[in-house]
Amino acid sequence: MALLTLEQAKSAVSIPATTTQYDDELEEYVEALTEVIEAFVGPVTPREVVEQADSRGQVLVLLTTPALSLTSFTPVATGGSSVDVAGLHLNGASGTVTRLDGADFYGGPWTVTYQAGRASTPKTISVAARMLLQHWWRTRYGAARGNPGGGEDFDVNEPVPGFGYAIPNRVLQLLEPHRRPPVVA
Structure with missing residues (x-):
């Protein structure tokens, strides 16, 4: 019940469709981002x-x-x-x-x-899933991937309450209209 197919994930991080070297890692990332996004907005896929x-x-x-x-x-x-x-x-x-x-x-x-779940996936959730994958993919090796001084578009300078540095604010802003209502005990 992932938010992105493997082909969509490869496209989002600019990996050629014919390259299979990163398939397992990408699938793991997609499963993880699906869990994170659904924790914020509730189930997306029925x-x-x-x-x-x-x-x-x-x-x-x-x-x-x-x-x-x-x-x-x-x-x-x-x-x-x-x-x-x-x-x-x-x-x-x-x-x-x-x-x-x-x-x-x-x-x-x-x-x-x-x-x-939802009858169809809102476009803002789809875009947020791609952006989150791009963020995680580009930051998975830290400064060793180049750009050690920071300043890249995917940097997260302020931790988001409850999410730390793993979720960029722009992703949360896209998800906000679909946020789960608060639970009342």
Whole structure:
């Protein structure tokens, strides 16, 4: 479920498509940048999520957002009552689930199966993935790669809270419109 294909990664760091010397390393970088970006914006590529959820009122909140669709809503305990997903409303951006009849959820906890991710990858996320790969690729050997005095476009002079120097501010700025909502306990 990577954000970039190997061909896109090679293109982003100017490696000819026919060169295979760096394929394993590039694939590792792409897997890592996918994890980092999805930690900031939530899942990008659609995937199935199964979680246990509970509610004591009219709203149930899913843990993984954005959510695309509900698949099933079954009670954890035997004897509990299932909820037909056709009778539920999903706000995918916030991950909130409400009943269309306005009633409270009761009889839980439930095992909720749903699709999380995005129907299509926003262009700013794709560009951010390429920029992050370029940053990591160009800085992987430090000063030994040339330009020991710094000043390159991919330098990060100020650490980003929670991300240190690994994520350039320009990448985070591209991701900001898609940032996960804060989690409230």
